[in-house]
Amino acid sequence: MKIFADNLKFLRRQAKLSQEQLAKQIGLNRGNIASYEKSTAEPKIENLVRICKFFNVEIIDILEKDFTNIAAIQEELENIEGPKSEVALGEGEAREHMITELIDNKKRxxxxxxxxxxxxxxxxxxxxxxxxxxxxxxxxxxxxxxxxxxxxxxxxxxxxxxxxxxxxxxxxxxxxxx
Missing domain, CATH: 1.10.287 (Helix Hairpins)
Structure with missing residues (x-):
């Protein structure tokens, strides 16, 4: 659940929301969000679904992918110099594939x-x-x-x-x- 906690905090900060603001948006209280971000509590499935819908992410992704790492790789991709490629232009599928490849290479x-x-x-x-x-x-x-x-x-x-x-x-x- 550490990945989930880090991802939730990352997504909330990317959206420039406080814990209180996020909690109101998805029908929870600030304490729930704080507990999830500290990994002291796990969300019920319905709360997990609310969070994922709010941030438009897949449940499996928020639980298993390191969004902070993905964000760093996306930033690197945006700074690629040279001829514009479909990745640099932001083509969704190609970009996602490139990010996955970079993460896999980093792990290797x-x-x-x-x-x-x-x-x-x-x-x-x-x-x-x-x-x-x-x-x-x-x-x-x-x-x-x-x-x-x-x-x-x-x-x-x-x-x-x-x-x-x-x-x-x-x-x-x-x-x-x-």
Missing amino acids: MERFISQSDDMHKILEGFRQFHRFKMANHKLISDDVKKMADEYENLMEVMEALLASNRELIQWLGKEGNS
Whole structure:
């Protein structure tokens, strides 16, 4: 319900309405709106329907889509320079598709960054474990030493891969902001 709360607050502010004004418009009291926006209460289905009709949004959208994110993406689309495209002209369906694509790409990027961070932590854990094991074994055969050297080489390759991964993430972040 956090998404709903944030979306309700966002839509109300976009409409330049106070909680009291919105409540009067849809037949509720200010306390209902405040509770919904704080996520301390969930609206009854009939109140949810009233809110959605008032703002002309789909129930599934107000419950699952992050409108604040969509608004930021719409603003970016409006600032696109260059030849006018159907998206820049505001063609509803194409614009909605582009917004959905941008949101999906942002989520993929966030997942990619999270996975990269997780891989770095895992690699560091392996490195610490390897060092611990090697430091605590006094009698290590030549074969085990060779395997340990190969393991360290493999870890260096993985670190280089992670460094490239981070560079790619930084580059994509810069490209996305330009």
